[in-house]
Amino acid sequence: MTNKKLKPTSAEIRQQFLDFFTEHRHTIVPSDSLIPAGDATLLFTNAGMNQFKDVFLNLATRPYTRAADTQLCMRVAGKHNDLEDVGRDATHHTLFEMLGNWSFGDYYKKEAISWAWQLLTDVWGLHRDRLYATCFKDDKGDLPTDDEAVGYWKQQPGINPEHILLFGRKDNFWEMGDIGPCGPCSEIHYDRGTDFCDKQGVPGHICAVNGDCARFIELWNLVFVQYNRLSATQLEPLPAKHVDTGMGFERIVSVLQDVDSNYKTDLFAPIIKRTQELTGHTDAQVEESLVAYYVIADHSRALAFLISDGVLPGNVGRNYVLRMILRRAARFGRKLGFEQPFLAEVAQVVIDTMGPFFPNLATRREHILRTITDEEIRFQRTLGLGLARLDEVLAELETADQKMISGPVVFDLKATYGLPLEVTRDVAQERGFTVDEAGFLAAEEEHRKVSGSGAFDYTATEGLAAYSNFVRDLMARGELDPAGIEHDPYTTTELETVLLGLLDPKDGQPLQQVKPGDQVDVVLAATPFYIESGGQVSDTGLISRYPAEPGPEGAEPLWTVRVDSARRPVPGLVVHRGEITLGRPRPGDTCWAIVDYERRWDTMRNHTATHLLHAALRYVLGNHVQQAGSVVEPNRLRFDFTHSGMLTQDELDAVTQDVNDAILADYHVAISHEGYREAVAGGVTALFSEKYGEVVRVLRVGHPGERPISQELCGGTHVTNTAQIGTFIIVAEGSVGAGLRRIEAVTGHAAHALVHNRLTRLNNSAAYLGCGPDEVDRKVLGVLEELQAAQKEMARLQRDMAQREFESLLSAMQQVQQVPVLAAQVKAVDVDAMREMADWFRARVGSGVVVLGAVCDNRPQIVAAVTEDLVERGLHAGKLAGAVAKAVGGGGGGKPTMAQAGGRDASKLQAALANVPALVEQMLEQVLK
Numbered sequence: 001m002t003n004k005k006l007k008p009t010s011a012e013i014r015q016q017f018l019d020f021f022t023e024h025r026h027t028i029v030p031s032d033s034l035i036p037a038g039d040a041t042l043l044f045t046n047a048g049m050n051q052f053k054d055v056f057l058n059l060a061t062r063p064y065t066r067a068a069d070t071q072l073c074m075r076v077a078g079k080h081n082d083l084e085d086v087g088r089d090a091t092h093h094t095l096f097e098m099l100g101n102w103s104f105g106d107y108y109k110k111e112a113i114s115w116a117w118q119l120l121t122d123v124w125g126l127h128r129d130r131l132y133a134t135c136f137k138d139d140k141g142d143l144p145t146d147d148e149a150v151g152y153w154k155q156q157p158g159i160n161p162e163h164i165l166l167f168g169r170k171d172n173f174w175e176m177g178d179i180g181p182c183g184p185c186s187e188i189h190y191d192r193g194t195d196f197c198d199k200q201g202v203p204g205h206i207c208a209v210n211g212d213c214a215r216f217i218e219l220w221n222l223v224f225v226q227y228n229r230l231s232a233t234q235l236e237p238l239p240a241k242h243v244d245t246g247m248g249f250e251r252i253v254s255v256l257q258d259v260d261s262n263y264k265t266d267l268f269a270p271i272i273k274r275t276q277e278l279t280g281h282t283d284a285q286v287e288e289s290l291v292a293y294y295v296i297a298d299h300s301r302a303l304a305f306l307i308s309d310g311v312l313p314g315n316v317g318r319n320y321v322l323r324m325i326l327r328r329a330a331r332f333g334r335k336l337g338f339e340q341p342f343l344a345e346v347a348q349v350v351i352d353t354m355g356p357f358f359p360n361l362a363t364r365r366e367h368i369l370r371t372i373t374d375e376e377i378r379f380q381r382t383l384g385l386g387l388a389r390l391d392e393v394l395a396e397l398e399t400a401d402q403k404m405i406s407g408p409v410v411f412d413l414k415a416t417y418g419l420p421l422e423v424t425r426d427v428a429q430e431r432g433f434t435v436d437e438a439g440f441l442a443a444e445e446e447h448r449k450v451s452g453s454g455a456f457d458y459t460a461t462e463g464l465a466a467y468s469n470f471v472r473d474l475m476a477r478g479e480l481d482p483a484g485i486e487h488d489p490y491t492t493t494e495l496e497t498v499l500l501g502l503l504d505p506k507d508g509q510p511l512q513q514v515k516p517g518d519q520v521d522v523v524l525a526a527t528p529f530y531i532e533s534g535g536q537v538s539d540t541g542l543i544s545r546y547p548a549e550p551g552p553e554g555a556e557p558l559w560t561v562r563v564d565s566a567r568r569p570v571p572g573l574v575v576h577r578g579e580i581t582l583g584r585p586r587p588g589d590t591c592w593a594i595v596d597y598e599r600r601w602d603t604m605r606n607h608t609a610t611h612l613l614h615a616a617l618r619y620v621l622g623n624h625v626q627q628a629g630s631v632v633e634p635n636r637l638r639f640d641f642t643h644s645g646m647l648t649q650d651e652l653d654a655v656t657q658d659v660n661d662a663i664l665a666d667y668h669v670a671i672s673h674e675g676y677r678e679a680v681a682g683g684v685t686a687l688f689s690e691k692y693g694e695v696v697r698v699l700r701v702g703h704p705g706e707r708p709i710s711q712e713l714c715g716g717t718h719v720t721n722t723a724q725i726g727t728f729i730i731v732a733e734g735s736v737g738a739g740l741r742r743i744e745a746v747t748g749h750a751a752h753a754l755v756h757n758r759l760t761r762l763n764n765s766a767a768y769l770g771c772g773p774d775e776v777d778r779k780v781l782g783v784l785e786e787l788q789a790a791q792k793e794m795a796r797l798q799r800d801m802a803q804r805e806f807e808s809l810l811s812a813m814q815q816v817q818q819v820p821v822l823a824a825q826v827k828a829v830d831v832d833a834m835r836e837m838a839d840w841f842r843a844r845v846g847s848g849v850v851v852l853g854a855v856c857d858n859r860p861q862i863v864a865a866v867t868e869d870l871v872e873r874g875l876h877a878g879k880l881a882g883a884v885a886k887a888v889g890g891g892g893g894g895k896p897t898m899a900q901a902g903g904r905d906a907s908k909l910q911a912a913l914a915n916v917p918a919l920v921e922q923m924l925e926q927v928l929k
Helices: 010-023 048-056 109-123 147-154 249-256 269-279 283-288 290-308 317-336 343-354 359-363 365-399 407-417 421-430 437-451 462-476 597-621 649-664 676-681 748-769 773-812 831-845 877-887 906-914 916-928
Strands: 066-074 095-104 131-136 164-167 173-175 180-191 216-229 235-248 494-503 519-524 541-545 559-567 575-582 590-595 627-632 637-642 668-675 695-702 710-713 728-737 740-747 814-816 819-825 849-856 859-866 891-894 898-902
Touching: 010 066, 010 095, 010 109, 010 249, 048 066, 048 095, 048 235, 066 290, 095 109, 095 249, 095 290, 109 131, 109 147, 109 180, 109 216, 109 235, 131 147, 147 164, 147 180, 173 216, 180 235, 216 249, 235 249, 269 283, 269 290, 269 343, 283 290, 290 317, 290 343, 290 359, 290 365, 317 343, 317 365, 317 421, 343 359, 343 365, 359 365, 365 407, 365 421, 407 421, 407 437, 421 437, 462 494, 519 559, 541 575, 590 597, 597 627, 597 637, 597 649, 597 695, 597 710, 597 728, 597 740, 597 748, 649 728, 668 676, 676 695, 728 748, 740 748, 748 773, 773 819, 773 831, 814 916, 819 906, 819 916, 831 849, 831 859, 831 898, 849 877, 849 906, 849 916, 859 877, 859 906, 877 891, 877 898, 877 906, 877 916
Parallel strands: 131 164, 819 849
Antiparallel strands: 066 095, 095 235, 131 180, 173 180, 180 216, 216 235, 494 519, 494 590, 519 575, 541 559, 541 590, 559 575, 627 637, 637 740, 668 695, 695 710, 728 740, 814 819, 849 859, 859 898, 891 898
């Protein structure tokens, strides 16, 4: 009896890949965040090459030339959007892993091809006769066939030469964008056998690589980056050639575990099993509802990883995507019978199974589960109403024999009932309907314009091209080191440097001539200006050229640029945006870059205070608190953090006390540079959305030799000891979204100004009240009690006066066809007083009509009342009030027995009221007719 070979687990497969390339001298790099830091062109990280984009653009380097990784990717927006297929086939996902190996000017096609073959066949044991390799042959005839790759494939042991196939640009030529690095690629496909063909029985169908059935599965794409595209028709060879490969992890696991669906691998099966345990379904019932089970399994993975990377539910951009996939999963859960929140239970399986390799999941478990549950509860409050309204819409369409839900209706379902487009589309498809997605997008865009809300722009790449070209030109001329602009905002605030160029801030193009008053982007060979990042605003200051002697101190500059901000539009480039205030600067000039020193210090105080605040919040509220964004400016700090409820006054007081205790303790603020993984393993906090390299800057606050009270990765500028912060004062605390709170605070000069201002006001108030500053609160309470008593007495007197006025008005009452009618202008203070007078009239007279007018806040107001018996004779209070209001330039109405109205012209009120008896008579006569 022979032992059946055990199928490898997904964890083993991932590790085997990384171990293989470690043996081949690759540096294993961690998965980048799903939020692409510093890349405005992407909503999410959607490919393994994203974190190396600057290397391919020749704008940055790495301390290694060979790398391998497993990269988490999201494809739910823009050009790469797999959402509609998720759950409806066996291979598409919102979140997936991409295994990759990389060469930056090191090895090339020979090694990439031989190592791929070796891993697939020798390590993983795939059948050689089932593997196919595709290479590039230009269908346009402009580029040479990749005979080099073909030749290397033929050298692989055991390969079938007939399995080396040629395809054109669509399948085998990779491009980063309309311009930039590109090159031929070689894809590896695997024949899973005729049983996997999902087009069996379709007349004329032939199974083929790059065909339309599931028999041949693409496993790995080897991209050979050898050209730089300058235009649609112009390519130039790159000085250094690169390798960029990507292998779908879920796909290779399904092949190696010999299952016909990614959802049957151990990446998804435990999630589906847990969902089945919660529903109590039999295996047969699971098969009947596979789409729902698949969607929940896929989306729960995406939810856990997105939240662990700092995304929270919201209405725009990444936050909307998170909310959308959570609500889509919840709606499919409803189809399975879930009536209570369940997704957190499912997400726990994701954390347990993938947490060992992705530690952020385990570290942020509590935050992930709480965020999912809170959002699911929020959606459940409106889901029933939303689905009921959608049922009504579909019923109306069915009656009208229509099959498409209009765009405005789809948008209303989202805006009013919280049903995302994707949920509406799912329900519509299940019922045989479609949605007008173009109309939905138009309605959404119109709403954005009206409301002023923003939308994430993940296609804005054109404005960056000019900056990238400028950097390449500088490097080509030898004026700029490949590492980019020398940038050191930590050691000095004044630096002698060289002006490399002046760019137009509107489009990044070089400026040939400039003059005072022009707005410019100034590029220097080196700069001490801090670039806006990590929440800290950029420095401001001056860039000036001085005579050779005596230097910057005491000399009149030859030219000056006022710097309003500093930023990094593309890797390797720093631009100083501002206005020329004197002279005409020219490239090549020696100059001084001078940072506003006092402003920098105020900013540093606030930045160090955010670290103390973060530590205090975790101490007071719990370790679930995570930073979710910050703004550090000279005059204030703003700190967003994860927490489900409003802070009590006691909690705010405790946080404030804790921060100020740390300031008074005069803790040392130490900066060190360490390996990323070693720092995080040692307890250093890495923030959600920041991008970190192999070597990171660590900020620790505490006494030397003792455990730090705060230790975080941070690239900002800071004080050297906490006493330099001065004082910390919280000025506001509130909610900015689901499970997200915000604190605003001041330190240093701003805190001193706030304290001085409030003490001055306190002393002034004490003087006005005739008491000491310590007695102001008790004195104010006494004044408020006196005021309330006076207001009650005033209200009583006003009512007495109104009653006397009413009694005097009764003598002016007229008889119209035996109906008592009172129409008069009164001195009531508001409409409520007039309505009370009308009630007095009905109670006193029993049967009659009263119309009262008064001028309240300079506008005429009218109240009319008719007793029940006269309504039967055709009299209507609403019509009377409306007629009088029309005469004073207004309108209004109400019920037959009581109504009110208003107007604009108080001068016509008396005349309008005098016409009331005639109006009553007309109503009575109309009934008689």
